[in-house]
Amino acid sequence: MFSNKRFAMPAVLALFVLLSAVLGACSSKSGGEASSSPSPSAASPSQQSQEPASPEKKDPVTLEISWWGGDTRHAALQEAFKLFQQKYDWITVKPTFSGFDGYADKLTVQLSTDNAPDVFMFSRALTQQFGQSDVLLNYYEHKELIPALAELDPIMQSPYYKFGDKLIGMPTGITSTVLVYNKKVFEEAQVPVPTDDETWLSLGEKWSKVHQANPKVFGDSGWFYMPEAYPLIMKQLGAELIDGASNPPKASMHPDQAKTVWTWTEKLWEENAIPRDSSDTIGFDAGNLASSLSAASVIPSTVAMTEDPLGFATLPKTFDGSGTKISMPPVPTSLWGIDARTKHKEEALLLVNFLLTDKDAIKTLKVETGVPAVAESLEYLSTEVFGGTGVESEMLDVVKRSQQGADEYWLPAQPLGAPDANAAFQTAFEKYLFKQVDIDGFLAEAEKTMNEKLQEAAK
Amino acid sequence: MGKTWKRHLEGYLFIGPWFIGFLVFMLIPAGWSLYLAFTDFSFLKPPVWTGTENVRKMLDSDVFWKSLRITSVYALLSVPLHLGTALLAAMALNVKIRGIGFYRTVFYLPAFVSSSIGVAIMWKMIFSDSGVVNALLTGIGLDRVKFFNSPDNALYTLVGINAWVLGTAMLIFLAGLQQIPRELYESAKVDGAGAVRRFRSITLPLLTPVILFNLILGIINAMQVFTNGFVITRGGPAQSTYFYVLYLYEEAFKFFRMGYASLLAWVLFLIVLLLTLLTLRSSSAWVFYETEMKGGKR
Numbered sequence: 001m002f003s004n005k006r007f008a009m010p011a012v013l014a015l016f017v018l019l020s021a022v023l024g025a026c027s028s029k030s031g032g033e034a035s036s037s038p039s040p041s042a043a044s045p046s047q048q049s050q051e052p053a054s055p056e057k058k059d060p061v062t063l064e065i066s067w068w069g070g071d072t073r074h075a076a077l078q079e080a081f082k083l084f085q086q087k088y089d090w091i092t093v094k095p096t097f098s099g100f101d102g103y104a105d106k107l108t109v110q111l112s113t114d115n116a117p118d119v120f121m122f123s124r125a126l127t128q129q130f131g132q133s134d135v136l137l138n139y140y141e142h143k144e145l146i147p148a149l150a151e152l153d154p155i156m157q158s159p160y161y162k163f164g165d166k167l168i169g170m171p172t173g174i175t176s177t178v179l180v181y182n183k184k185v186f187e188e189a190q191v192p193v194p195t196d197d198e199t200w201l202s203l204g205e206k207w208s209k210v211h212q213a214n215p216k217v218f219g220d221s222g223w224f225y226m227p228e229a230y231p232l233i234m235k236q237l238g239a240e241l242i243d244g245a246s247n248p249p250k251a252s253m254h255p256d257q258a259k260t261v262w263t264w265t266e267k268l269w270e271e272n273a274i275p276r277d278s279s280d281t282i283g284f285d286a287g288n289l290a291s292s293l294s295a296a297s298v299i300p301s302t303v304a305m306t307e308d309p310l311g312f313a314t315l316p317k318t319f320d321g322s323g324t325k326i327s328m329p330p331v332p333t334s335l336w337g338i339d340a341r342t343k344h345k346e347e348a349l350l351l352v353n354f355l356l357t358d359k360d361a362i363k364t365l366k367v368e369t370g371v372p373a374v375a376e377s378l379e380y381l382s383t384e385v386f387g388g389t390g391v392e393s394e395m396l397d398v399v400k401r402s403q404q405g406a407d408e409y410w411l412p413a414q415p416l417g418a419p420d421a422n423a424a425f426q427t428a429f430e431k432y433l434f435k436q437v438d439i440d441g442f443l444a445e446a447e448k449t450m451n452e453k454l455q456e457a458a459k
Numbered sequence: 460m461g462k463t464w465k466r467h468l469e470g471y472l473f474i475g476p477w478f479i480g481f482l483v484f485m486l487i488p489a490g491w492s493l494y495l496a497f498t499d500f501s502f503l504k505p506p507v508w509t510g511t512e513n514v515r516k517m518l519d520s521d522v523f524w525k526s527l528r529i530t531s532v533y534a535l536l537s538v539p540l541h542l543g544t545a546l547l548a549a550m551a552l553n554v555k556i557r558g559i560g561f562y563r564t565v566f567y568l569p570a571f572v573s574s575s576i577g578v579a580i581m582w583k584m585i586f587s588d589s590g591v592v593n594a595l596l597t598g599i600g601l602d603r604v605k606f607f608n609s610p611d612n613a614l615y616t617l618v619g620i621n622a623w624v625l626g627t628a629m630l631i632f633l634a635g636l637q638q639i640p641r642e643l644y645e646s647a648k649v650d651g652a653g654a655v656r657r658f659r660s661i662t663l664p665l666l667t668p669v670i671l672f673n674l675i676l677g678i679i680n681a682m683q684v685f686t687n688g689f690v691i692t693r694g695g696p697a698q699s700t701y702f703y704v705l706y707l708y709e710e711a712f713k714f715f716r717m718g719y720a721s722l723l724a725w726v727l728f729l730i731v732l733l734l735t736l737l738t739l740r741s742s743s744a745w746v747f748y749e750t751e752m753k754g755g756k757r
Contacts (some may be wrong), residue, residue: 105712112502129715233588277608277696281589420714430697434610456516 014131058090062345066096067121067334068103069368076368080361084354091347099426100165111135111339120340121369122169124160124332126417128416131163137345138166146170147241148356148374154375159414160331169335172355173297173370176314176330176402177201182284183292183309189213194291196314196401199321203291204264207273210290219273219281219290224265224429226293228328229315229421233261236319236326242450244413244422248458251450255445260319262432263437277433279395284308295401297370298332312364312398317406327406330399335369348392353378367392371399416455424449484511496722501715513722523723525698526706526731533702536683537618542673542680545625548590550662570626579690582620583607607692610699614670617687617700628673635661635669667746675735682731703727 016117067077083095096117098106104123109115111130122130130136152170153393156162161169178196186193189210196414200223207219223229231241239254263388267277283289283452293315294302303310317325336355338348353359355369362377365386374377378396385391403409410417432442482636496513498506517523552563569578591602593650606616641660647657685704688694694701707727713718735744 108502108712108715130503132501135503265484277605279588279608280606286589413517423713427698429608430695434697436610436697 064117136168171332174330175297249415420453421450500718528663530703538677545628567626
C-alpha cells in the first residue's frame with residue numbers, strides 16, 4: 001500500500017487528522033430522542049387558566065434541565081420534578097445541578113456549542129449577554145403555552161428579563177433588597193428599630209446612636225456593599241448614574257449629589273457607625289451588627305445564623321425626606337431559560353409553567369428560588385403553606401411591602417456594557433475606600449472608565 | 460507492505476493515541492485560539508475578524524498593565540522565596556535518620572493539594588480577620604492584621620502562602636543533593652571548611668543545574684497564578700491581587716470577550732517563553748555542570 005517511505009508519514013498523519021476531525025464532530029449534540037412534535041393548541045375553556053394545553057401526541061420525551069444552588073434548593077427542585085413527572089407521565093426530567101461558581105461559564109459554553117440543557121436556570125446578570133444571540137427561546141412567541149406569562153408580563157419589563165422585545169427569562173422567584181436588623185441590639189441601645197418610613201439620613205442617625213451606646217456594635221455592615229444601593233440613593237437625589245437612553249449610553253457621576261452621599265458616609269465612617277472596609281469579624285452571628293442591607297431571598301439563611309430576633313424593613317425611599325419617594329421593583333432571583341434549539345419546546349414550556357403555578361410545586365419549592373413571582377402562588381404559599389407565620393412569611397411580607405408606598409418604581413439602566421461599567425465603578429470606588437484617591441479622583445476615574453466601557457460595548 | 464513500513468506503522472500506532480489527544484486537545488484548540496485572538500467573539504455569536512483591534516485595546520488598557528505588574532511582582536517575590544524554602548527543606552531532609560521517608564512524604568504532601576479550592580479556603584480562614592493567626596496576635600496583645608482586607612498586605616500574604624507549597628521543588632532539590640559526591644564534602648572537611656563554606660563552595664555550585672530547572676518551573680507557575688487570587692481575594696481589595704490569569708479569566712467568562720481573552724493567553728505564553736529563554740541564556744553565567752571544564756566542554 002504505502003510502500004514508498006516518503007508517503008508513509010504524511011499518510012498516517014492524515015489518518016490521524018481525519019480521526020480527530022471525526023471525533024470532534026462526534027462531540028456535538030446528538031439528535032437524542034425523536035421529537036414529540038406536537039402541534040401547538042390553545043387552552044380549552046375547561047382547563048384551568050394557569051394550565052396550558054397538553055401536547056396531543058405523547059411520545060416519551062426526556063427534558064434536560066440544569067440549575068445552581070445549595071443542597072436544600074437541589075432537593076426541593078428534584079422533588080418538584082418528581083411531581084411534574086407524575087403529572088405528565090410521558091416526560092422524564094434529567095437534572096444536572098451544581099454550585100454557583102463555574103455554572104454560568106459552563107452554561108455559556110454549552111449554549112455556544114449547542115450542548116445546552118433544554119431548560120436551565122440563569123442569572124439576571126446574563127440576560128443582556130444571552131439576549132444578543134438567538135439561542136434562547138422568546139417566551140412571547142409561545143404565550144399560549146405559558147399562561148403565567150399574562151400575569152407576570154407587567155413586572156417583566158426590565159432588562160433583567162428582556163433583551164429588546166424578546167422575553168428570554170421567566171422567574172420562579174423574585175427578591176428585593178431590604179434592611180435586616182437585630183431587634184435585641186436596637187433594644188439594648190434604646191434606639192427605635194428601623195421602619196419602612198426611614199430616610200437614609202434618619203437611618204444613619206440610628207446607626208450612629210447604636211454605635212455610641214455600645215462601641216463594640218456597628219450600626220451597619222456598609223450600605224455600599226450592596227451594588228443596587230448607590231444608584232438608588234443617587235436616583236432619590238435626582239441623579240441617574242447611567243443614561244441608557246442616550247446613544248451611546250452615558251455615565252455621569254453628578255458630583256453635587258455624589259458628594260452629598262459620600263460626605264454623609266464619610267461622617268458615618270469617622271464615627272465608626274459603619275466600618276470603612278469590610279471585616280468578617282462583624283456580623284449578626286457575632287452579635288455585633290445592628291443592621292445590614294440584604295437580598296430578601298437570603299433571609300432564612302441569615303436568621304439561621306443567630307439566636308437573636310431579627311426584624312425586616314424596606315429600604316428608605318428618600319435620602320432626606322424630600323422629593324419623590326423612589327423604590328426598586330423586585331428583581332428575579334432565578335430565571336428559567338429555554339434553549340431555542342430544543343426539540344421539546346412545548347414540554348419545556350410546560351415545565352416552566354408548572355414551576356411557576358402548580359400548587360404542589362409551590363409547596364415543595366417554598367422560598368428556595370426566592371419569593372414566588374406569580375401573585376396567586378405567593379398568596380397560596382403565604383397563607384396556606386406558612387399560615388402567615390414564621391420567617392418565610394416575614395420574608396414574603398417584606399418583599400410585598402417593598403412594592404408599596406413609593407411614588408415611583410425605578411431600576412438602573414442596563415445597556416450593553418453595563419456589567420463592565422459597574423465593574424469599572426467598583427474599581428474606582430475601592431481606590432477611594434482604601435484612601436488611594438480622594439473623592440474627586442474617584443468620581444473622575446469612575447466617570448471616565450465607565451464611559452469607556454459603555455462606548456466600547458456600543459461599538 | 461515492506462518490513463520497514465510495518466515497523467513504522469507499529470510505532471505510529473503506539474504514538475497514535477497520544478498524537479490524536481495532542482491534536483484534538485492541544486494543537487487544534489491552540490491554533491483556533493490564535494485565530495480568535497484577532498476576532499470579536501462573545502461565545503454566542505460567530506467570531507468577527509477585527510485584525511489588530513484587540514492588540515490596540517490591550518496596549519491601551521490600564522488593567523492589562525496593572526495585572527501584568529502585579530503578577531510580575533508576585534513572581535519576583537514568590538519564586539526566590541519558594542526556591543529558598545524548598546532548598547532549606549531538602550537540605551533538612553537530606554540526612555540519614557530513622558523514619559526519614561515518612562518526613563519526606565509529609566513535606567511532599569502539600570504538593571498534591573496545593574492548587575485546590577479547599578486549600579485556598581483553608582488559607583482564607585486562617586488569615587481572615589477572625590482567623591487563627593489574628594486570634595493568636597490578639598491573644599498576645601497585638602492588633603489584628605488585615606491580611607487580605609488591605610491593599611497593602613493582600614499580595615504579600617499570597618506570596619507567603621505560596622511558600623508552603625514546596626513539595627515538588629523540594630523533591631527535585633533532594634535528588635540533586637543526593638547526586639553530589641560525598642567525597643567532596645569529606646575532602647573539604649579535611650581542609651577545614653565549615654558548613655557555610657561547604658554549602659557555598661560545593662552544594663550551591665553543584666546544585667545550579669537543579670536550581671535552573673526549578674527556577675524555570677517556578678517562573679512558569681508564578682506567571683500563571685490564579686487559584687488563590689480567585690478564591691481568596693477575588694483580585695481585590697482595590698485590584699491589589701488582580702493577577703494576569705484572573706484578568707484573562709474574567710475577560711473570557713465574566714464579560715465573554717473570548718477573542719480578547721485568547722489574545723491575553725497568547726501574550727502570556729510569549730512572556731513566559733521569553734522569560735524562559737532569558738533564564739536559559741543567563742544560565743551559562745551561573746550554572747555549573749560537572750562535565751564542564753574551563754575553556755570548553757570535556
